[in-house]
Amino acid sequence: MNCKTIQPLLSEYIDNALSARDTWEVDKHLADCNGCARALNELRMTVRLLGERPRFEVSADFMENLQSRIAAVQPEPPRAAWLASLREMFRPRALPAWGAAAGACGLALVMLMQRVDAPENAAAPLRPAAPPLVQTARNQSVALAATNPLGDPAAAALIASAGPETGESSASVQ
Amino acid sequence: MIAVANADTALIERCQANDAAAFNEIVSRYKNRVFNYVCRMIGPGIDAEDLTQETFVRAYVNIKSFQSRASLNTWLYRIATNICIDHTRKTRRVKAFTTSLQREDDEDVADVARDIPDGRFDPQSLLLNKELGSRLDQALRSLPEKLRTVVLLHDIEGLPYEEIAHIAECPLGTVKSRLYNARAALRDKLQPYLEGTALL
Numbered sequence: 001m002n003c004k005t006i007q008p009l010l011s012e013y014i015d016n017a018l019s020a021r022d023t024w025e026v027d028k029h030l031a032d033c034n035g036c037a038r039a040l041n042e043l044r045m046t047v048r049l050l051g052e053r054p055r056f057e058v059s060a061d062f063m064e065n066l067q068s069r070i071a072a073v074q075p076e077p078p079r080a081a082w083l084a085s086l087r088e089m090f091r092p093r094a095l096p097a098w099g100a101a102a103g104a105c106g107l108a109l110v111m112l113m114q115r116v117d118a119p120e121n122a123a124a125p126l127r128p129a130a131p132p133l134v135q136t137a138r139n140q141s142v143a144l145a146a147t148n149p150l151g152d153p154a155a156a157a158l159i160a161s162a163g164p165e166t167g168e169s170s171a172s173v174q
Numbered sequence: 175m176i177a178v179a180n181a182d183t184a185l186i187e188r189c190q191a192n193d194a195a196a197f198n199e200i201v202s203r204y205k206n207r208v209f210n211y212v213c214r215m216i217g218p219g220i221d222a223e224d225l226t227q228e229t230f231v232r233a234y235v236n237i238k239s240f241q242s243r244a245s246l247n248t249w250l251y252r253i254a255t256n257i258c259i260d261h262t263r264k265t266r267r268v269k270a271f272t273t274s275l276q277r278e279d280d281e282d283v284a285d286v287a288r289d290i291p292d293g294r295f296d297p298q299s300l301l302l303n304k305e306l307g308s309r310l311d312q313a314l315r316s317l318p319e320k321l322r323t324v325v326l327l328h329d330i331e332g333l334p335y336e337e338i339a340h341i342a343e344c345p346l347g348t349v350k351s352r353l354y355n356a357r358a359a360l361r362d363k364l365q366p367y368l369e370g371t372a373l374l
Contacts, residue, residue, distance in 0.1 A: 007358075008351070008354050010354070011350070011353050011354035011357050011358075012350055012354070015328075017335065017350075039361075042361050042365070042368040043357055043358070043361050045361075045368050046357055046360050046361040046364060046368070047329055047357060049306070049307075049310055049364075050310070050314075050325065050329035050330055050360070051329055051330065051332075053214075053307060053310065053311070053330060054307075055206065055210045056206075056209055056210045056213040056214075056218055056222070057206045057209065057210075058205050058206060058209045058223060058226065059223060062205060062209075062223065062226075062227070063198070063201065063202075063205075065223075065227060066201060066227045066230055066231070069227055069231050070197075070230075070231060070234050073231060073234065073235050074235070075192075075234060075235055075236075075237055075238050076235055076236060076238060076239065077238060078190075078238040078239050
């Protein structure tokens, strides 16, 4: 472990909250790193100063004032357990998690709908490119079919081989 | 610890059975703890006592819905935390809490820094130094609410990580990272006074 990974562990190290392995890693690193040892010392000092701050105490008339405030209110009847759970679930602070989940579902739905609605050619670039010769033939066939569906040479050959009564029509289409 | 929890449970059951004396006992037991926490959260003064009273009023109103999934201690701190955060947002006192500890940015602070005697490197003197305490209080109030809540509950109120996670409504890992960030931020702000200091 290096200094960057050790320093975030120093807080838990001070509280003896690290696993045995992490404690060993920190100890090993501290033995060789003066910078982290100094950081640990300063962090310990900070924690100690915090613990030694004087404590505040309420004024003498605190209870009296509280009694007069409490006299103006009544305890609410107990809420049903399921109602309490429901309230807890929809507490404002819990909403971001629900919002993120709803957002993810919405995004997935939109992407799904786009795939369904997408035109055929939208997926064309994903197909493997056809060889040039095949591609040229396909383009010609498509262009021909678009201008004159009966002008397909293969169809004309079939018509010609079918008999003389259809030959006229096949000649006319060419 | 278990004895305290059992005593609290008994008190809550009496409160839920409309025993006013039991609620008074809860207040007597927790008023200074909650008040100290509120003072550290928003700064000492009339507002702090008012918000502490508000904490107990809300507890009284909702005592019948209290379920012993959490300890009474945790529940009261949670109410107090929500009240303090609401208060801070409403009154927009954040500006007053963002006093910089940069000496060049703050004349008063610069004077204070000069007034600290050379004995600042003596840990005993340092710990007893009122001005340093004042600096620490300022630094605490300049922390973002989430960091302040965690460091106060752990390092001043002495609560374990698990209870803080319940109060702050966040995962255990988040409590640990917030605690490290808070302590590191405080250390950085007190850096000039901590440098070269050795622990007793």
